[in-house]
Amino acid sequence: MTSEREAGQLVRELLQGSAKAxxxxxxxxxxxxPECQNLMREIYPHTGSAxxxxxxGPPGVGKSTLVGKVAKFLVRQGMEVGIVAVDPSSPFSGGAxxxxxxxxxxxxxxxxxxxxRSLGSRGKMGGLSRATFEVVxxxxxxxxxxxxxxxxxxxxxxxxxIKLVDTSIVVLSPGSGxxxxxxxxxxxxxxxxxxxxxxxxxxxERVALTLEAALExxxxxxxxxxxxxxxxxxxxxxxxxxxxxxxVHRRYxxxxxxxxxxxxxxxxxxxxxxxxxxxxxxxxxxxxxxxGFEKEVEKAMQxxxxxxxxxxxxxxxxxxxL
Amino acid sequence: MTSEREAGQLVRELLQGSAKAxxxxxxxxxxxxPECQNLMREIYPHTGSAxxxxxxGPPGVGKSTLVGKVAKFLVRQGMEVGIVAVDPSSPFSGGAxxxxxxxxxxxxxxxxxxxxRSLGSRGKMGGLSRATFEVVxxxxxxxxxxxxxxxxxxxxxxxxxIKLVDTSIVVLSPGSGxxxxxxxxxxxxxxxxxxxxxxxxxxxERVALTLEAALExxxxxxxxxxxxxxxxxxxxxxxxxxxxxxxVHRRYxxxxxxxxxxxxxxxxxxxxxxxxxxxxxxxxxxxxxxxGFEKEVEKAMQxxxxxxxxxxxxxxxxxxxL
Numbered sequence: 001m002t003s004e005r006e007a008g009q010l011v012r013e014l015l016q017g018s019a020k021a022x023x024x025x026x027x028x029x030x031x032x033x034p035e036c037q038n039l040m041r042e043i044y045p046h047t048g049s050a051x052x053x054x055x056x057g058p059p060g061v062g063k064s065t066l067v068g069k070v071a072k073f074l075v076r077q078g079m080e081v082g083i084v085a086v087d088p089s090s091p092f093s094g095g096a097x098x099x100x101x102x103x104x105x106x107x108x109x110x111x112x113x114x115x116x117r118s119l120g121s122r123g124k125m126g127g128l129s130r131a132t133f134e135v136v137x138x139x140x141x142x143x144x145x146x147x148x149x150x151x152x153x154x155x156x157x158x159x160x161x162i163k164l165v166d167t168s169i170v171v172l173s174p175g176s177g178x179x180x181x182x183x184x185x186x187x188x189x190x191x192x193x194x195x196x197x198x199x200x201x202x203x204x205e206r207v208a209l210t211l212e213a214a215l216e217x218x219x220x221x222x223x224x225x226x227x228x229x230x231x232x233x234x235x236x237x238x239x240x241x242x243x244x245x246x247x248v249h250r251r252y253x254x255x256x257x258x259x260x261x262x263x264x265x266x267x268x269x270x271x272x273x274x275x276x277x278x279x280x281x282x283x284x285x286x287x288x289x290x291x292g293f294e295k296e297v298e299k300a301m302q303x304x305x306x307x308x309x310x311x312x313x314x315x316x317x318x319x320x321x322l
Numbered sequence: 323m324t325s326e327r328e329a330g331q332l333v334r335e336l337l338q339g340s341a342k343a344x345x346x347x348x349x350x351x352x353x354x355x356p357e358c359q360n361l362m363r364e365i366y367p368h369t370g371s372a373x374x375x376x377x378x379g380p381p382g383v384g385k386s387t388l389v390g391k392v393a394k395f396l397v398r399q400g401m402e403v404g405i406v407a408v409d410p411s412s413p414f415s416g417g418a419x420x421x422x423x424x425x426x427x428x429x430x431x432x433x434x435x436x437x438x439r440s441l442g443s444r445g446k447m448g449g450l451s452r453a454t455f456e457v458v459x460x461x462x463x464x465x466x467x468x469x470x471x472x473x474x475x476x477x478x479x480x481x482x483x484i485k486l487v488d489t490s491i492v493v494l495s496p497g498s499g500x501x502x503x504x505x506x507x508x509x510x511x512x513x514x515x516x517x518x519x520x521x522x523x524x525x526x527e528r529v530a531l532t533l534e535a536a537l538e539x540x541x542x543x544x545x546x547x548x549x550x551x552x553x554x555x556x557x558x559x560x561x562x563x564x565x566x567x568x569x570v571h572r573r574y575x576x577x578x579x580x581x582x583x584x585x586x587x588x589x590x591x592x593x594x595x596x597x598x599x600x601x602x603x604x605x606x607x608x609x610x611x612x613x614g615f616e617k618e619v620e621k622a623m624q625x626x627x628x629x630x631x632x633x634x635x636x637x638x639x640x641x642x643x644l
Contacts, residue, residue, distance in 0.1 A: 037630045044628030260623075267622045267629055271615075274633035276602050282637075283597060293593075300589045301582075306366030307589055308359045311596035315604075 002028060007035040011042045014141055019115055022142045026117055029134045040134055047140040048263075050082070053246060054149045054162045056190070057171035062197045066171060066233040067150045068108040073239045074146060080113035082139030086132055086151040086161065115139060129160045130273050133266070162190055164266045166259060167249045169242075173198040174207045188214055191226055192249050195242060199230035224252055292317065324350060329357040333364045336463055341437055344464045348439055351456045362456055369462040370585075372404070375568060376471045376484045378512070379493035384519045388493060388555040389472045390430040395561045396468060402435035404461030408454055408473040408483065437461060451482045452595050455588070484512055486588045488581060489571045491564075493517045494533070496526040510536055513548055514571050517564060521552035546574055614639065 002010075007028075013021035025043075029036055055067050064085070071081040108114050119131055132149060139147050149165060162168045170191035194215070196208050211228045229245055231238030253259040296310040324332075329350075335343035347365075351358055377389050386407070393403040430436050441453055454471060461469050471487060484490045492513035516537070518530050533550045551567055553560030575581040618632040 041628045041630050044630075045625055048625060264619060264623055268615075268619050270629040271618065271622065271633050271636070272602075272605070274630060275605060275637055276598065278633060278637055279601050279605070280594075280598050283601070284594070293590075296593065297586060297590050300593065301586055303367055303370060306363045307592040308363050308366075308596060310593050311600060314593070315597055315600055 002033055002035045004035065004038070007039050008042070011039060014043070014138065015046055017143060019142065022115060022138050023117070025138050026135050029131055029138070030119065036134070040137065043137055043141045047137045050136070050140040050144055050147045051167075051250060052136055052147045052149065052165045054151070054165035054168040055171055056151050056162050056168065057195075059152055061171050061173040062233050063150055063152075063171050066195065066197055066231060066239075067148050069233045069236050069239050070243060071108050071114050071148065072111060073236075073243060075111045075113055079146060080144050081115070082136075082142065082144035082147040083108070083114065083116040084132060084135050084139070084147065084149045085116065085118040086149060115142065115144060129164075130270070130277070132161050133164075133270055159190065160269070164262065164269060166253065166262060167192050167246050169193045169195055169246075171195045171197055172207070172211070174201045174204040188226075192224065193226055193242070193245050194228045195238075196228055196230050197233050199238070200232050204230065224249070324355055324357045326357065326360070329361050330364070333361060336365070336460065337368055339464060341464065344437060344460050345439070347460050348457050351453055351460070352441065358456070362459065365459055365463045369459045372458070372462040372466055372469045373489075373572065374458060374469045374471065374487045376473070376487035376490040377493055378473045378484050378490065379517075381474055383493050383495040384555050385472055385474075385493050388517065388519055388553060388561075389470050391555045391558050391561050392565060393430050393436050393470065394433060395558075395565060397433045397435055401468060402466050403437070404458075404464065404466035404469040405430075405436065405438040406454060406457050406461070406469065406471045407438065407440045408471060437464065437466060451486075452592070452599070454483050455486075455592055481512065482591070486584065486591060488575065488584060489514050489568050491515045491517055491568075493519055494529070495520040496523045496529045510548075514546065515548055515564070515567050516550045517560075518550055518552050519555050521560070522554050522557075526552065546571070 010021045010025055010028075014025060025039060028039065033039075055063050057063050067083060067085075071083060074081050108116065117135060119135060136147050136149070149161060151161060168191055170188075170193070172194065174196065194211055196204060196211065198204075199208070208228050208230060215226050215228070227245055229238060229242045231242055233239070250259075253262065293314060296305070296314055299305040300307050300310050332343045332347055332350075336347060347361060350361065355361075377385050379385050389405060389407075393405060396403050430438065439457060441457060458469050458471070471483060473483060490513055492510075492515070494516065496518065516533055518526060518533070520526075521530070530550050530552060537548050537550070549567055551560060551564045553564055555561070572581075575584070615636060618627070618636055621627040622629050622632050
């Protein structure tokens, strides 16, 4: 629990560019600190300039390494980067891949101007996507021109995150059959760009062709056509090509007015999420204070009523008709 | 989309023990068919007799094999089992481990009286936990005396699921450092029983001791003390011990009146989930039909107002004060 004064001080430090204040604020977001909403309110007017890039893909394709190398590439050109690594697989955090992330953090985290933070899903109030967007806002207010979100694209929350970034990159690698999974799982619709990492591995050419064919197939003439970029992140190969494509996509979004559209959708989702969460809290408080909820639960326990009817009856008792 | 008549027919067939009808109903739940609520309403009075066991743990510890062998063990004793394999890691479904699940499905699925179904999280309306509970209810109405839920314990939804089963089993294996992860991740509080699978592997003894020590440490005299059971699922070793422990836990829950408590919590959660979902739908409809939402989004886009204030203002415009 943070006092209002402390919180205000943190926000001032954040806006002056303090990474330490950013780290502390992110922790408050993670902990669901009651001051959060006020903090985010203060921060909000100072955000909106960052460009958000999402990296998603199955475990083991080298996402962390790739994200790290792209960040390094930007830093060398004098740009700053914020990285949010979303780890929904905790409580069990998939040891092997976490190792890569730790190595990436150690390597890139030392670079001047890079801010890295991992977000687990456990115990998060209001879900992963809300927390992620809040962290992005904090890094945005820290004036990082680029913010990367790395996820394994596992849960619904993550798909939501990736849908709402400015440029979303789906990372795959040859030999794992991932391209088939990606096709089946509807990942093709989510990716603005596709990276085939570890492209020196056997079968890379075939996978690239499969992907390109699939992208060709679904494409419409006036729509964005995602390209497939081959990288070998660990050798820093293809990173420049990838970043060039991000630029191409960014210009496309801007020229078509789609950047606005995406950001609007993000805000809409944000507002709806906050409303749903607030409502959930309102409901729980409202029901806890009333005997009505308990009574309905009892009826369901005794098999006199099903949970759906209970829910309907409880709702209609306090909502105005639509 | 199913007609009311068709749906009614499916429910009748389900109650007569048709696995085919169960499969069809589960598909409707997965698809978020509009008839779902009515179906669940009809099914509800015929449920409540199944005993629900959850299996959770990191990928690669042999959960699928273990679940399969326990099911086989029960079938040999003339009992029927329903299995719900929750796979939150789709859209990328972690190929290697999926293989085990397929093998398990093929082996055990042929057994008389076993019903297996996988649930992915993608595109699920109302989240994984709601869908899982609905599938459990369907299998309960199919009169399976035992229902197993298998998850990798990854997301918040899954932790919710596992918290609400009758007996929850945390599965680990030696050599992966999982026990440390489990300790850190608060899995110790979730497990009613702990299985150390692949216990013929090096280091099994040490891991078992670590776990037991950790369980000892947090234990209170009058509380349930989870035990650690060693199994080698692939060789069908330890399955009988494990099942005996499930029985011990079941008797403990029953004798302490805790089975009631858990089921009550399940119903409470179910009702709250339905309410939240219905409210979400209500809100979206309500906002879509009004210009107010759009106006607030515009203000947030222009930086005149932050999403939190927008959400608050929208909410207060139509909710009665608490």
